[in-house]
Amino acid sequence: MITDYKITYTDKYLLYIQLLCLLFFAACSTSNPKPVFEVLDNSKTGIDFINKLTPTNRFNVFHYMYFYNGAGVAAGDFNNDGLIDLFFASNQAQNKIYLNTGNMHFKDVTTVAHIPNDSGWSTGVSVVDINTDGLLDLYICRVGRYEILKSHNQLLICKGIDKNGVPYYEDEAKQLGLDFSGFSTQAAFFDYDGDGDLDMYLLNHSIHQNGTFGPRALMSNTRSDVSGDHFYKNDNGHFTDITKELGINSSVLGYGLGISIADIDMDGWPDVYIGNDFHEKDYLYINNHNGTFKEEDSTCFMHTSQYTMGVDVADINNDALPEIVGMDMLPSDPYILKRSEGEDENDIFKLKIKYGYSYQYTRNNLQYNRGDGVFSEVGLYANIAATDWSWSPLWVDFDKGPENHYYA
Numbered sequence: 539m540i541t542d543y544k545i546t547y548t549d550k551y552l553l554y555i556q557l558l559c560l561l562f563f564a565a566c567s568t569s570n571p572k573p574v575f576e577v578l579d580n581s582k583t584g585i586d587f588i589n590k591l592t593p594t595n596r597f598n599v600f601h602y603m604y605f606y607n608g609a610g611v612a613a614g615d616f617n618n619d620g621l622i623d624l625f626f627a628s629n630q631a632q633n634k635i636y637l638n639t640g641n642m643h644f645k646d647v648t649t650v651a652h653i654p655n656d657s658g659w660s661t662g663v664s665v666v667d668i669n670t671d672g673l674l675d676l677y678i679c680r681v682g683r684y685e686i687l688k689s690h691n692q693l694l695i696c697k698g699i700d701k702n703g704v705p706y707y708e709d710e711a712k713q714l715g716l717d718f719s720g721f722s723t724q725a726a727f728f729d730y731d732g733d734g735d736l737d738m739y740l741l742n743h744s745i746h747q748n749g750t751f752g753p754r755a756l757m758s759n760t761r762s763d764v765s766g767d768h769f770y771k772n773d774n775g776h777f778t779d780i781t782k783e784l785g786i787n788s789s790v791l792g793y794g795l796g797i798s799i800a801d802i803d804m805d806g807w808p809d810v811y812i813g814n815d816f817h818e819k820d821y822l823y824i825n826n827h828n829g830t831f832k833e834e835d836s837t838c839f840m841h842t843s844q845y846t847m848g849v850d851v852a853d854i855n856n857d858a859l860p861e862i863v864g865m866d867m868l869p870s871d872p873y874i875l876k877r878s879e880g881e882d883e884n885d886i887f888k889l890k891i892k893y894g895y896s897y898q899y900t901r902n903n904l905q906y907n908r909g910d911g912v913f914s915e916v917g918l919y920a921n922i923a924a925t926d927w928s929w930s931p932l933w934v935d936f937d938k939g940p941e942n943h944y945y946a
Contacts, residue, residue, distance in 0.1 A: 574936060584644045587626040587634050597686050603745060607795075608929070609633075610662035610724070614674045616696070616705045627660035627678060637704065647704045654709055658682070658689025662724035668714075668736060669695065669775065673705065679722035679740075683764050690719040691740075715777040720764030721745065728799045728808050731829045735772040739786075739810055741794040742767055750790045750816075754894030757789045766792045767812065767821075784831055791818040796849035796930070800860055803911065813846030813864050819896035820846050820864065836896065838913050839905060844881075844898035848930030859907040863922070863931045868901040870924040902928065 580586050589609050599605040609627035616623040621638035628634070632655040636644035662679040669675070673696035682689045693716050694707035711717035721743045727736040744750055744765035750757070761781075766788030770777035781788050796813030803809065807825035814820055820842045823831035835842070843866040854861045869875045881900050882890070891897070901923040905913035917923040 578642060583642055584639075584646070585624070585636055586646075587628075587636075589626070589628050590631065591629060601685055602681075602687075604743065607661070609660045610679070612663040612665045612676065614665040616674050617699050617703050618672070619703060625663055625665075625676060627663045629659050629661075630657065632657075633660055633663075633678065635705075650700070650702075650704045650706070652706045652708065653694070654692065656689060658692075659687045661722060664725045664727060666727040666736060668693065668727070671696075673698070676707065677711075677716070677725045677727070677738075679724055680719075681721055682719035684721070684745075688719075690717045691722055691725075692717075714775065715779070716770060718768065720762075723794050724797055726797050726799050726810075730808055730825065730831075731771070732807070732827075735774075737772045738770040738777060739797065739799070740768040740770065741797045741812065742792060743795060743815065744790050744793050748790050750793075752893070754791065754818075757791050758787065758894070760789045762788060762790045762792075765790045767794055784829075785833065786823070786831070787821060787833070793818055795847045796864065798849045798851045798862070800851035802851065802860055802862075804859065811849055811851060811862055813843070813849040815845050815847060817844075817890055817895050817898075819898065820849075838911060839915065840913075841897035841899055841903070841915060842905075843903045844900045846903075847928065850931045850933050852933035854933060857907075857909075859909050861907050862903075862905040862913065863917075863933070864903045864905075865925070865928040865931050866900055866902050867927045868924040869926050871926075874926070875924075902931075 591606065593599065593605065609629050611627065612625045613622050615621060616635065617637060621640060623638050624636045624644060626634045632648065633653055634646060634648045635651050635653055637647050639645050659681040660678050661681060664677045665674050666677060667674055675696050676694040678692040678694065680689045680691055681687045691711055692709045693711035693714055695710045696705045697708055699705050716738065718740060723741045723743045725741065726739045729735060730737050742765050748765065767786050768779055768781045768788060769784050769786045771780045793815035794812055795815050798811045799808050800811070801808060802811065802822065803824055807827055809825050810821070810823040810831065812821040820835055821833055822835035822838055824834045826832055843864040845866050846864045848865040849862065851860045851862050853859060869878055881887070902917050902925060903915050904917040904920050904922055906916045907913055
């Protein structure tokens, strides 16, 4: 005789335990996969570069809050031999260039390449063939006009490759109008107006000591000579600052730490996404196709990261629409989380909104493109919200599968 059988809570619990045991033993029976990456030390690579920082009584993290931010690294085939070479920027020592000699071994050719050695505080490096001669040039961002830091940005033009295959450079930043001196972070070269030459967006950061607190309306329309972003148009090989004409935010509020150039609205024209640290919002500049941009971050996003430090843009779900990711500092470890500052207190949060600032939350943000000009922030849902103190993200297909992977 067959009767109805009611599954009790105890039965469900036992079934659940059995399922966990099966999954555990299945996992244990699988051999450990081979690591995707292999770490190579300097005995194999020949790279002995260290960005060593030495604080002094005259200059340390209390004088400059971004003292430990690091510098930058760039990769490119600098001598046109088919191998990818490396350039390392340094904060307190000389920048260095290493040529790839094959088999993942590199040779330091800094002196022969005439890389300047003026002890400038470098913060970022960009690779660009600015004069379209087939030789890669280097634009180096730096901090200057502040305390003991007196340097300016450099544009190292490759003047040729010697008989030993070593490229050599001259700094022509001043001649081309790009010798900015201030709180530079990174430069991006792209043809924003479709005239066939490369223009430049210069991302700059700020500090607390130059009056960055208060109602946003009092500062948002002002211009800083050392902070705030700048835009340079390429006029037949010479660059003209057209920041004001384009409406680019260039005040002391710009704590720019991340920049990404991409066609955000899929109209065939390059747009700009800027990640700002601290209380200032991120910027989304949509290209108007007429040599101007329109800032649309408040229209497209409900909120962003509070301490945005790095950004990237990629289509992560293969729907032909780009997503945007921004890095913050939320710890995944509960022990570290409880010892961290975390979100603003509610009264501070509301005060910032009252003062004209945007909704920001201290966690990584993943802006999902809905295809209607609006993004949904899904960082928590996607399980990437908490990666601790993260500086820069990178979307890339590491295993040649159907999806992009995320590296922070």
